[in-house]
Amino acid sequence: MTSLFWIEISVAFLSLCRVGMGQVECGTTPSAKLSCDSTITIVLNQTFYRLEGSRARLLLDRPRPSGSLLNWQRRSGPLGSVTQIVGVQNPQLIIDGTGSLVIDPINQTVDGWQFRYTIMSSLFVLLNQSEWITARLGTEPSLRCEDCRRFLDVRLGGFLDFRVNVTGVPGPTHRLKNVKTGDDLECNKYQLMDGRFRFGPVQESDASTYLLTARNCLGNTSLEFNLNVLIDASSDTTGYNITVDRGDSVKFTVNGSGYPQPMFTWIFKSVDIHADSREVECLDSIMQPLVPDSTTALAAHKFQSVLDLGHVEGNMTGSYHCQVANGYGNGDTVAFNLLVRDVPAAPNVTASATDETVTLNISKPCYTGSLPITNYNITYGNTDLDVTASAGTTMLVPISRLMSKTAYQFSVTAVNDIGQSIPDLTQITTLGVPDAIVLNQIKLQESAQCDRVTFEFPAHRDGGSPILDFEMNCTSSKGSLRVRDILSLAGLTLSISGLEESNFYICQLRSRNIYGSGDPALVSFTTPACLPSSSSQPVWIWIVIAIAIIAIISNVVTIVVCKLAKKKWKSSYCKEQQRDRPDVDVAYESVVESNVQSGENLTASPLYESQTTMETNVSYGVMADKGVGEKPNSN
Numbered sequence: 001m002t003s004l005f006w007i008e009i010s011v012a013f014l015s016l017c018r019v020g021m022g023q024v025e026c027g028t029t030p031s032a033k034l035s036c037d038s039t040i041t042i043v044l045n046q047t048f049y050r051l052e053g054s055r056a057r058l059l060l061d062r063p064r065p066s067g068s069l070l071n072w073q074r075r076s077g078p079l080g081s082v083t084q085i086v087g088v089q090n091p092q093l094i095i096d097g098t099g100s101l102v103i104d105p106i107n108q109t110v111d112g113w114q115f116r117y118t119i120m121s122s123l124f125v126l127l128n129q130s131e132w133i134t135a136r137l138g139t140e141p142s143l144r145c146e147d148c149r150r151f152l153d154v155r156l157g158g159f160l161d162f163r164v165n166v167t168g169v170p171g172p173t174h175r176l177k178n179v180k181t182g183d184d185l186e187c188n189k190y191q192l193m194d195g196r197f198r199f200g201p202v203q204e205s206d207a208s209t210y211l212l213t214a215r216n217c218l219g220n221t222s223l224e225f226n227l228n229v230l231i232d233a234s235s236d237t238t239g240y241n242i243t244v245d246r247g248d249s250v251k252f253t254v255n256g257s258g259y260p261q262p263m264f265t266w267i268f269k270s271v272d273i274h275a276d277s278r279e280v281e282c283l284d285s286i287m288q289p290l291v292p293d294s295t296t297a298l299a300a301h302k303f304q305s306v307l308d309l310g311h312v313e314g315n316m317t318g319s320y321h322c323q324v325a326n327g328y329g330n331g332d333t334v335a336f337n338l339l340v341r342d343v344p345a346a347p348n349v350t351a352s353a354t355d356e357t358v359t360l361n362i363s364k365p366c367y368t369g370s371l372p373i374t375n376y377n378i379t380y381g382n383t384d385l386d387v388t389a390s391a392g393t394t395m396l397v398p399i400s401r402l403m404s405k406t407a408y409q410f411s412v413t414a415v416n417d418i419g420q421s422i423p424d425l426t427q428i429t430t431l432g433v434p435d436a437i438v439l440n441q442i443k444l445q446e447s448a449q450c451d452r453v454t455f456e457f458p459a460h461r462d463g464g465s466p467i468l469d470f471e472m473n474c475t476s477s478k479g480s481l482r483v484r485d486i487l488s489l490a491g492l493t494l495s496i497s498g499l500e501e502s503n504f505y506i507c508q509l510r511s512r513n514i515y516g517s518g519d520p521a522l523v524s525f526t527t528p529a530c531l532p533s534s535s536s537q538p539v540w541i542w543i544v545i546a547i548a549i550i551a552i553i554s555n556v557v558t559i560v561v562c563k564l565a566k567k568k569w570k571s572s573y574c575k576e577q578q579r580d581r582p583d584v585d586v587a588y589e590s591v592v593e594s595n596v597q598s599g600e601n602l603t604a605s606p607l608y609e610s611q612t613t614m615e616t617n618v619s620y621g622v623m624a625d626k627g628v629g630e631k632p633n634s635n
Helices: 539-565 573-580 583-598 606-626
Strands: 016-020 023-027 033-035 039-041 046-051 056-059 069-075 083-085 093-095 101-103 114-120 126-129 133-145 151-155 160-169 173-178 190-193 196-199 208-216 219-235 241-245 249-259 263-268 293-299 302-311 318-325 332-341 348-353 358-363 375-380 383-388 394-399 407-415 424-429 441-445 452-457 469-476 479-485 492-496 504-513 521-526
Touching: 069 093, 133 208, 151 160, 160 208, 160 219, 219 318, 219 332, 249 318, 249 332, 263 302, 302 318, 348 407, 348 424, 358 407, 375 394, 383 394, 469 492
Parallel strands: 033 046, 039 056, 046 133, 133 219, 151 219, 241 332
Antiparallel strands: 016 023, 023 173, 056 101, 069 083, 069 114, 093 101, 114 126, 114 133, 133 160, 160 196, 173 208, 190 196, 208 219, 219 249, 249 302, 263 318, 293 302, 318 332, 348 358, 358 394, 375 383, 375 407, 407 424, 441 452, 452 492, 469 479, 469 504, 504 521
16 A cells, blocks of 8 residues: 655654654654645544644545445544535535545644545445544644753753753654754754753763754744853863073973863962062062963864063072963962072171171071072171081171271172172171260369369260279379269269369379270369358357357246246246346346336336246245245235
């Protein structure tokens, strides 16, 4: 039996392939024969599909005997009742003049109906009967991607996975084409099931543009996307160590791969060498930014970067790191260690001094030129010394037989097998005895003894060592005098006593430290004579005057005490005072006479009151002595 239709394969879970016309269609083997042609010859177990609104014409699959009767039958399904198609019972079903059954239009009404024909003889004997053929309403295929983009990125070894909705009746087959190569991918390379598309694991060569096509007997549709395979940046370059001399040319080369194109970042002393200039530790120099050769592409996803250091200097010694990265993965870092043999940096020198010796403390330079320091060269004045370097980081070098209180400049250089460094200059002055004191003022103090003189002098240079004390030696025609004292350096004064008046002296003043006494400062002076004062009196006169004053004060106190008593005492004190001091009566009479002559009231005189009081006290005292009795009441 000859078939006049072609078969499409519907989509199912199992991915089987059929190769035809150079194409790979993926899907499953159909469970029944199907056709999408408008003219269908009825065959066994056949189903035909048509778009809604189209028409179908069913043909007999064998010749019809002459004089036989042709009948078409239909049913709504395998279990439906069989109905004879005659006349114009249904306008959608028409039997044309050739005996073919025309269904026009195909719609939901006839979807799923089954048709067959029978051929009978004129005597109503069944000559032939066909199998049932099923009419189905079909649709064109559709591809709808829900979460895919035109450009899709997948890590190397990963899977491209996105949701895609494939529809169509009958179920469409599908194929995936590499647009770059023009080849269809094998069905086991990808899967399209349950509304998901999965492709992988991807290889580096899978990066391309792809066309996904869905097809059935009614039509086809396609979806295009670009697959980018992301490759972690890496490098197959191995770092190394290199030692060169100053002035040699050095280049470092690093190969890297990855997609997107990796970046090559060169690092020296923790700084991007393309970005900034920087001071180089220990060396008095500036390292300018270094620009490597342009990065070049070697092949697909493979690149190369070259760092050209040119003619190297000592400040380029160190580790150079090249970081290869593109944002995916950790990337790789390649390290190169460069050792440039060069002259060393200047040493670090400090100095200390005594009166005849300077001790140099030499510290090894922080940059030795990548070679050991062999010796240090020391120059001062017209002297040139070479000192073998010690194994440690510092060494002490004493230089003796120098002049005291003299300024020296020492030039020290470090030496290795390449050459010597720039010098370190150190200035220092040796110590010694103090300088001579310059006297700026002599103050002579006058006194009753006329034997003191005070010197005032400014601070002066102590020879680099603290002043211990000062010494004064004075000589005159009458003898010599020596004074030593410890004084401060600011506001210095020195007093000398025990000098002779009206005498000429010559004095030497000098200071002393641990290195000895300084040069003397000479000063001469004459002490003044002790001149008498115009108001001065002999000492004995002053003694007599003092005794008289004391006696007068004692008598006045006695009189005042007796007056204040205001009553007679039993004591004989006042009586005895009257007896022992008759001059009081004389004074009293003199005052009375004077008052009478002047006409004054005698009783108003204080002396009168004192005399009356004394007499009363004396009478009371006599009575007490005789034991007459108590002092009568003054009232």
